[in-house]
Amino acid sequence: MSKPRPSAPRSSVRREVKRSINQYGVFPVTVSRVEKLTDSFVRVSLTGRSLLHAAAPISDGTGQVYDAYIKLLIPPAGASGPTMIELDTSWRSRWLAAPESERGYMRTYTVSNSRLVPSVGLDETPLLGMLPAAEADLEPLERELPEGQQPEIDVDFVLHTDSEGKSGPGSAWAEQTRVGQQISLLAPLRGSTLWASYNPGEARxxxxxxxxxxxxxxxxxxxxxxxxxxxxxxxxxxxxxxxxxxxxxxxxxxxxxxxxxxxxxxxxxxxxxxxxxxxxxxxxxxxxxxxxxxxxxxxxxxxxxxxxxxxxxxxxxxxxxxxxxxxxxxxxxxxxxxxxxxxxxxxxxxxxxxxxx
Ligand SMILES: Cc1cc2nc3c(=O)[nH]c(=O)nc-3n(C[C@H](O)[C@H](O)[C@H](O)COP(=O)(O)OP(=O)(O)OC[C@H]3O[C@@H](n4cnc5c(N)ncnc54)[C@H](O)[C@@H]3O)c2cc1C
CATH class of the missing domain: 3.40.50.80 (Nucleotide-binding domain of ferredoxin-NADP reductase (FNR) module)
Known part of the structure; x- marks a missing residue:
């Protein structure tokens, strides 16, 4: 008989889980590692128990991600913490109509790898916002994971500046981010397919x-x-x-x-x-x-x-x-x-x- 798992660590922040009408959700995550790969590339690892509810292979950490991509919600200048969006039927038009200085920026990045990491001491990110299911539905999913593990993904950012030395919000965020910083990402929910393009069919x-x-x-x-x-x-x-x-x-x-x-x-x-x-x-x-x-x-x-x-x-x-x-x-x-x-x-x-x- 398998050993009963202790329940997931609780956050001090109120857990607020709602049903989503979309096949995607907003996932609050924490920066767990920042690594300068080369002059132009910085790798930022992001982790969070929220990612248990993202589509595989983010949630199961197997790393077979091909060219899967996510949307990062880059906070506006001066703001910190994960951006939350209520994903109702009009969220996109509401988002576009809001000033960037308030809502921040949505930028597309590839998931360059995924894995499971020990959750101890890593993640105090609350499960907020438009997650896929009622709290009771989440517990069986969490029990499927190895004890004390949670998903982590890597995002490899290109650091770019124009001729005047100006960079975009995505590149600027990657350049200044530190371990412990929080951010949100938009990704397909568990049970659906990750966004990706690679489709070689039967090609040789x-x-x-x-x-x-x-x-x-x-x-x-x-x-x-x-x-x-x-x-x-x-x-x-x-x-x-x-x-x-x-x-x-x-x-x-x-x-x-x-x-x-x-x-x-x-x-x-x-x-x-x-x-x-x-x-x-x-x-x-x-x-x-x-x-x-x-x-x-x-x-x-x-x-x-x-x-x-x-x-x-x-x-x-x-x-x-x-x-x-x-x-x-x-x-x-x-x-x-x-x-x-x-x-x-x-x-x-x-x-x-x-x-x-
Ligand atoms: C499916 C998909 C996957 C992607 N994966 C990645 C990824 O893994 N890593 C990654 O770094 N990018 C990736 N991109 C590209 C990334 O989304 C864009 O480069 C994005 O514009 C960066 O946002 P930003 O806020 O830095 O710049 P923006 O605010 O979007 O742009 C500001 C200015 O910078 C210019 N600019 C934007 N990107 C670059 C660049 N790379 N070099 C030079 N000038 C640039 C723009 O033309 C504009 O003039 C991906 C895009 C897609 C659609």
Whole structure:
């Protein structure tokens, strides 16, 4: 007979659990670790018993996250503590109408890993807000976990500034955050599927191409792939110091799938964003490079550059990063290399000169 579990540690803050009408919820979490990976990347680990109620593999901590992503609710300047949103049918319009100085910012980030960690002394975050179930319904879920464990996720932030040294709220938050700080995230509820794009179908090989914002997604795909996978990865990062392939965990991820070649390219010699990705893509597709600089496609302001492969055949192509770069890469694949459109997932993760909103 299994040993009865002591009940979860209680917070001194009132527990307020409501039924949600959505397939996603707001999860208050605590920063448990901050690690500067390279000049441009900082890894922030977030933990909380609230994550027990998020979709697997966040809640079960198995780490097979592929390119799953969440929304972080970055508090406005001067505010601290987790942001709460009442997720009723009009929350989105209410959120957009509120001034940023009050509601803060919602930013999209990849879950680069997930695990279970000892809960002792780590998390005093109350279970607040729009969690999925009544309190009585939560207890059986909590009993399913190993004793004294709770989920933890990693988020790898790109630290970026413009020519005037200004960064966005997401990047600025990551740069200043410390262990113990609280924040909220929006993610699918347990029982539903995490938001993600990777969909190789029956394709026999992979071509994964992205800029630094896609590095967490591509690297966690590498970690999640079956060991017999084949293909190539091209990652473009800001500087030579960001050569992620020098990090032990990235080397390990690449070594476990020896049939997938990892190529990390850097822009340290002032090359335009995406220029090396375009050249590498042409090279790997056997397309002649006629111009020194790839003619760029421009994503229009507000244009949604996002389409998932429908029925990948032969090689599955995943393109992710800055929207105009992604449009350019897709044109090379389709117009120059003649790859079938239905094999290509392309995701504009962000747009130069435009804040996420
Ligand atoms: C599915 C998905 C997964 C993502 N995963 C990650 C991830 O794991 N890590 C990560 O760092 N980003 C990731 N991104 C991209 C991230 O959401 C954007 O970069 C976001 O704009 C950052 O918010 P911010 O507040 O720092 O800047 P914003 O306030 O959104 O933008 C302010 C200014 O900075 C510019 N800007 C934004 N991002 C960058 C950048 N990386 N480099 C240079 N200039 C930039 C904007 O064009 C704008 O001019 C992901 C996006 C999506 C859609």
């Amino acid at each position: 090989s992979l071509l994964l191409v992205g800029d630094e914002t896609a590095a967490p997604a591509i690297l966690s795909i590498l970690r999640s792939l079956p060991t017999e996978a084949t293909g190539a990865v091209f990652l473009e990062v800001p500087g030579a110091e960001d050569a992620l392939d020098r990090l032990p965990e990235v080397r390990r991820a690449a070594q476990r799938v020896p049939g997938v070649r990892l190529n990390v390219l850097d822009r340290s010699d002032q090359q335009a964003r995406g220029q090396q990705l375009a050249a590498s893509l042409r090279q790997v597709c056997g397309v002649e490079t006629l111009e020194e600089i790839a003619p760029r496609e421009e994503a229009a302001p507000g244009e949604i550059v996002w389409h998932l492969a429908e029925n990948p055949v032969d090689t599955y192509v995943l393109l992710a990063g800055e929207s105009s770069v992604v449009k350019t890469l897709r044109r090379i694949c389709v117009n120059e290399a003649g790859l079938p459109k239905e094999s290509i997932s392309f995701m504009g993760y962000w747009k130069a000169g435009q804040a996420e909103g």
